[in-house]
Amino acid sequence: MKENIKKGLLFFIIFLFFICFALFVRNTGFTKAADKEVFSIVPEENYLKLGVHIKGGVKNPGYYEFTHDARVIDVIEKAGGLTEDADVDSLNLAAYVKDGSEIYIPKKTQTQSSQVAEAYAEEKVYETAAQNTALQENAAQSPQNAPGGKININTAGKSELMKLKGIGEKTAQAIIDYRNQKGKFTSIEDIKKVKGIGDKKFEEIKDKITVN
Known part of the structure; x- marks a missing residue:
């Protein structure tokens, strides 16, 4: 009988111990510590990661903050979208923006x-x-006229050569082509080597030309 009483009393004491421990945990630092831990996590979720300034062809230009990684298109959308005269052909809308960066949307x-x-x-x-x-x-x-008004066939241009009697545009060009390919004329007689200029034509112009 006495043994049963002792066992019952022991169980009762143990039960009271657990009740007191539970009340202690409830009203002491364990719960407060847990509350503090939850409180410290909440601000991290709202931590400002970057701020961006956007201007130009958006409806609401200005400064915007993001709590997550953002691309150029995200900033544009947050600024109200593009204006009708915005030109984004030269922009990479998928590019990530950095904290403190400035985005300009051209028009x-x-x-x-x-x-x-x-x-x-x-x-x-x-x-x-x-x-x-x-x-x-x-x-x-440009013609470099020799003394006596003679035409220098080594330097005269087409228009100047055409002033000579019997020298047309085609022959004048032939003279220029010849001296470009063969070099300067060493004597006025050398002009007869040009196609289209024979003895007769040479006689008509010999007193009007020079190589010096």
């Missing part, structure tokens, strides 16, 4: 103006080059 009018300016500059370069070439050609063909 079609600006792109067209730039293209016109580039085309105009390129045209001016070609025009200048053409003018320089023409000046060089004119300088090469």
Whole structure:
């Protein structure tokens, strides 16, 4: 009988111990520590990872913050989307943006103006080059008149050679081609080596030409 009482009392004491321990855990630092752990996790989910400034062809240009990795297209969407005159042909919409970066969305009018300016500059370069070439050609063909008003057949251009009696455009070009291929004439008689100039024509022009 006494043994049964002792066993019952022992079980009762153990039961009270567990009850007290449970109450202790509930009202002490274990729960508070758990609460603190949960509290410390929440701000990390809202941690600011990057800030981006976007301007140009978007509806709401300005500064935007992201709590996750963002691409250019994400920033555009957050800024209200593109305007009607936005030009994104030169942009990589899939590119990731970095914290503190600035994105500029060009507009079609600006792109067209730039293209016109580039085309105009390129045209001016070609025009200048053409003018320089023409000046060089004119300088090469400019007649260097010898004393007495004679035409130097080694330096005269086509128009100057055509002033000679019986020398047309075709023959004048033949004279120029000959001296370009064979070199300068060493005497006025050498002009008879040019196709189209015989003794008769030479007699008509010999007093009007020189090689010096």
